[in-house]
Amino acid sequence: xxxxxxxxxxxxxxxxxxxxxxxxxxxxxxxxxxxxxxxxxxxxxxxxxxxxxxxxxxxxxxxxxxxxxxxxxxxxxxxxxxxxxxxxxxxxxxxxxxxxxxxxxxxxxxxxxxxxxxxxxxxxxxxxxxxxxxxxxxxxxxxxxxxxxxxxxxxxxxxxxxxxxxxxxxxxxxxxxxxxxxxxxxxxxxxxxxxxxxxxxxxxxxxxxxxxxxxxxxxxxxxxxxxxxxxxxxxxxxxxxxxxxxxxxxxxxxxxxxxxxxxxxxxxxxxxxxxxxxxxxxxxxxxxxxxxxxxxxxxxxxxxxxxxxxxxxxxxxxxxxxxxxxxxxxxxxxxxxxxxxxxxxxxxxxxxxxxxxxxxxxxxxxxxxxxxxxxxxxxxxxxxxxxxxxxxxxxxxxxxxx
Numbered sequence: 401x402x403x404x405x406x407x408x409x410x411x412x413x414x415x416x417x418x419x420x421x422x423x424x425x426x427x428x429x430x431x432x433x434x435x436x437x438x439x440x441x442x443x444x445x446x447x448x449x450x451x452x453x454x455x456x457x458x459x460x461x462x463x464x465x466x467x468x469x470x471x472x473x474x475x476x477x478x479x480x481x482x483x484x485x486x487x488x489x490x491x492x493x494x495x496x497x498x499x500x501x502x503x504x505x506x507x508x509x510x511x512x513x514x515x516x517x518x519x520x521x522x523x524x525x526x527x528x529x530x531x532x533x534x535x536x537x538x539x540x541x542x543x544x545x546x547x548x549x550x551x552x553x554x555x556x557x558x559x560x561x562x563x564x565x566x567x568x569x570x571x572x573x574x575x576x577x578x579x580x581x582x583x584x585x586x587x588x589x590x591x592x593x594x595x596x597x598x599x600x601x602x603x604x605x606x607x608x609x610x611x612x613x614x615x616x617x618x619x620x621x622x623x624x625x626x627x628x629x630x631x632x633x634x635x636x637x638x639x640x641x642x643x644x645x646x647x648x649x650x651x652x653x654x655x656x657x658x659x660x661x662x663x664x665x666x667x668x669x670x671x672x673x674x675x676x677x678x679x680x681x682x683x684x685x686x687x688x689x690x691x692x693x694x695x696x697x698x699x700x701x702x703x704x705x706x707x708x709x710x711x712x713x714x715x716x717x718x719x720x721x722x723x724x725x726x727x728x729x730x731x732x733x734x735x736x737x738x739x740x741x742x743x744x745x746x747x748x749x750x751x752x753x754x755x756x757x758x759x760x761x762x763x764x765x766x767x768x769x770x771x772x773x774x775x776x777x778x779x780x781x782x783x784x785x786x787x788x789x790x791x792x793x794x795x796x797x798x799x800x801x802x
Contacts, residue, residue, distance in 0.1 A: 418458065418461065418462075418490075418509060418510065418511050418512075419465070419486055419487065419509075419510060419512060419513050419514075420462070420465040420485075420486070420487045420488070420507070420508075420509055421485075421486055421506075421507070421508040421509075421510060421513050421514035422442065422469060422483075422484070422486075422487075422506075422507050422508075423482065423483075423484055423503045423504065423505060423506045423507075423517050424438045424442065424478075424483040424484075424485075424505050425438060425481070425502055425503060425504060425505045426438055426478040426480070426481065426482060426483045427481040427482075427502050438483075438505060439473065442469075442473070442505075442507065445507040446466045446469075446507065449462065449507065449509045450462055450463065450466070453509075461489065461490050462509060464490070465487045465488060465489040465490075466487075467489075468487050468489050468494060469487050472485070472494070472496065476496075480498040480499050480500040480501070481499065481500060481501055481502040481546075482499040482500075482501060482503035483496070483497075483498055483499070484497050484499065484503065484517075484518060486513045499521070499545055500545060500546030500547045501521065501525060501545055501546035503517060503521065504517070514741075515744075515745065515748065516740075516741050516744050516745075519744060519748065519754060520756045521545065522545070523754065523755060523756055524659065524756070524758075525544065525545045525546060525655070526544075526607060526655070526659075527542060527543070527544040527603065527604065527605050527606050527607075528542065528543045528544070528605060528606065528607050528608070528609055528651055528655060529541070529542055529596070529599070529600050529603065529607070529608045529609070529631075530542070530543060530548075530609050530647060530651055531592065531596055531608070531609070531610050531611065531612075531620065532611040532612050532638060532640060532642065532647060533554075533589070533592055533610075533611075533612045533616050533617070533620055533640065534612050534613050534616045534640040535584075535585035535588060535613075535616055536555070536588060537553075537554065537555055537640050538552075538553070538554040538588070538592045538612075538640075539552070539553050539554070539640070540552040540553075540554075540595065540596060540599050541644070541647060542603050542605060543647075543648060543651045543652070543655070546648075546652070547648075548644045548645075548647060548648040548651070550644065551599050551603070552599060554591060554592055585616075586619075589616070589619055589620050589623055590623060592620065593620070593623050593624060593625075593628075596628065597625065597628065600628060600631075605631065606631070607631050607632075607633045607655075607658065608628060608631040608632045608633065609632070609633065609634050609635070609636060609651055609654055610632060610634075610635045610636070611635070611636040611637075611638040611647065611650070612637075612639075612640055613637065613640070614635070614637055617635045617637075618635075621635070633658045634654045634657075634658065636650050636651075636654065638650060660759050660760070660761070663757040663758065663759070663761035663762075664759075664760055664761045664764070666700065666755060666757065666761065667700065667757055667761040667764050667765050668764070670682065670700055670765075670772045670773075670774065671764070671765075671768070671772070673774070674686075674768075674772060679774060679775050679777075680773065680774045680775060681772060681773055682765075682768035682769075682771070682772035683768050683769050683771070683772070684707060684720060684739075684769045684771055685720065687699070687743075687771050687772060687773050688709070688718050688719060688720065688739065688743075690773050690775060691718060691743050691746070691747075691773075692717040692718060695775045696743075696747060696752060696773040696774070696775065696776070697752055697753065697773070697774050697775055697776045697777075698752065698753040698755060698773060698774040699740075699743060699744065699747055699752070699753070699754045699755070699771075699773050700757060700765065700771070700772050700773060700774070701754075701755075701756060701757070701765070701770055701772075702756075702758075702761075702762035702763075702765045702766055702771070703756055703757065703758045703762050705740060705770040705771060706737075706738045706740065706741075707721075707738060707739050707740055707769075707771075708721050708735065708736065708738065708739070709721050709723075709735070709736055709738075709739035710723050710734060710735055710736065711733060711734055711735075711736045711739075711742065712726035712728070712729065712731050712733055712734075713731070713734055714726065714729050714731045715728050715729050715731070718739045718742060718743065719733060719739075740771065
């Protein structure tokens with residue numbers, strides 16, 4: 401998915417490369433039957449877009465792209481809850497993905513792909529590594545975008561059988577058995593750690609969940625190297641032979657809880673940092689200014705925040721809806737539907753971060769117009785110097801003159 405996002409984000413955003421972006425909620429009906437109601441909704445939205453196009457060449461380009469989408473849907477049977485498509489018939493580009501999580505239906509005809517919903521899905525459903533183990537067996541999974549994939553199954557090569565003996569021999573035998581069992585369990589868990597390190601590096605997991613009997617997960621956590629131990633966000637008591645569906649359900653519950661807590665902490669840090677005017681800003685005006693100056697390292701915004709504004713078509717700076725001319729080149733500004741959308745696209749191309757927050761974090765951020773940003777280190781230092789010039793001048797004045 402990361403490679404797909406990089407590919408889509410690099411598509412040129414100019415009129416010759418206008419693109420049809422489609423997100424469809426294709427969740428099956430409650431009775432388990434395939435629900436094709438999204439077909440009628442898509443046709444309605446495509447017709448509405450076409451009726452708004454005045455340029456004949458653009459209308460032809462749109463019709464060809466829409467026809468390609470309809471041909472695909474006529475033969476495609478969705479396998480998840482969401483379906484995403486991008487089509488630019490002029491450049492022979494057609495990209496699609498079935499996803500296991502629901503997505504709000506949306507249809508856009510823009511200069512370039514409308515990737516904000518896809519980025520937000522990737523932010524909400526990060527890649528989790530799952531190690532399910534007991535003292536003799538282990539399974540390694542990854543969970544991403546509502547899907548679970550198994551990578552490894554590890555079976556201890558030595559299983560110890562217990563035989564009863566009489567009297568003191570029985571006591572010695574039991575002690576030796578327990579000692580051997582503990583040794584082989586340790587060997588097994590060390591092997592699990594070694595293979596987990598290799599697998600996690602291959603899959604670039606953001607977070608790690610340990611599952612299985614509590615005794616095994618505690619011992620495994622103790623053996624993990626610091627780099628992996630720091631990624632552990634939860635332990636789940638599950639039988640080692642749990643089904644992938646059971647593991648996925650438990651992991652998604654953990655994922656939602658972890659994400660909400662992380663978002664609350666992030667917004668608290670943002671608000672405190674912005675109040676000190678050091679490494680962050682809050683509010684629409686300050687965030688737009690930081691975006692125009694290329695200072696944003698991570699954009700943070702509340703769910704369902706859409707803000708109309710203005711853009712300078714000469715220097716591409718963004719402004720609030722009440723601004724008339726560009727503060728940089730004095731050119732007359734043009735209205736845009738959503739300045740956040742444009743900021744997200746720009747930051748993605750620059751390799752910067754975005755974070756959409758929900759729940760309690762979103763409510764806290766809405767006190768500041770639902771948006772803010774952490775700044776790049778260089779920008780933070782420059783702002784700090786500008787905000788505190790007196791100590792610098794005092795030190796300069798105290799320097800002996802030659």
